[in-house]
Amino acid sequence: MTENDQSSTTASRISTYMLTIVLIILALSIMALLFAVSAFVVGDQVVAGYLLIIGFITMGLSTYLLLQSRKRVANLKIEAPKIMTTIECIKCGLKSVREFQRGDYVYKELDKCQKCDDKMTITAIYKEVKEKEKTYNV
Ligand SMILES: [Zn+2]
Numbered sequence: 264m265t266e267n268d269q270s271s272t273t274a275s276r277i278s279t280y281m282l283t284i285v286l287i288i289l290a291l292s293i294m295a296l297l298f299a300v301s302a303f304v305v306g307d308q309v310v311a312g313y314l315l316i317i318g319f320i321t322m323g324l325s326t327y328l329l330l331q332s333r334k335r336v337a338n339l340k341i342e343a344p345k346i347m348t349t350i351e352c353i354k355c356g357l358k359s360v361r362e363f364q365r366g367d368y369v370y371k372e373l374d375k376c377q378k379c380d381d382k383m384t385i386t387a388i389y390k391e392v393k394e395k396e397k398t399y400n401v
Pocket residue numbers: 352353354355356357376377378379380381
């Protein structure tokens with residue numbers, strides 16, 4: 264399952280990058296708010312007002328970025344296609360699909376069939392493709 268591992272590390276790399284930006288913006292917004300308070304104490308209400316606005320805008324921006332990065336990580340997780348294994352009973356045709364497990368290969372014989380006690384065989388291993396992915400844009 265190297266593919267799943269790859270996409271999850273990419274996701275965490277993006278979130279770390281985004282988190283750094285968010286923290287910098289958040290620090291700037293806190294600084295702006297602190298300056299606003301000090302300007303207000305000094306008596307410069309116009310400057311205090313401006314700094315207050317800047318502080319709130321940057322704080323809003325960092326919150327927005329944080330939410331966006333979370334969404335992106337969630338999307339990346341969905342994007343990774345699942346590998347499915349189809350198991351079939353050759354004798355009676357009983358079919359079941361489950362997630363790929365390590366060691367699966369086509370024509371591998373598995374546990375006994377629930378219906379006829381004959382051995383179940385893996386007939387197909389494939390990637391599950393979701394239609395939603397096609398409309399997803401970065
Ligand atoms: Zn069977």
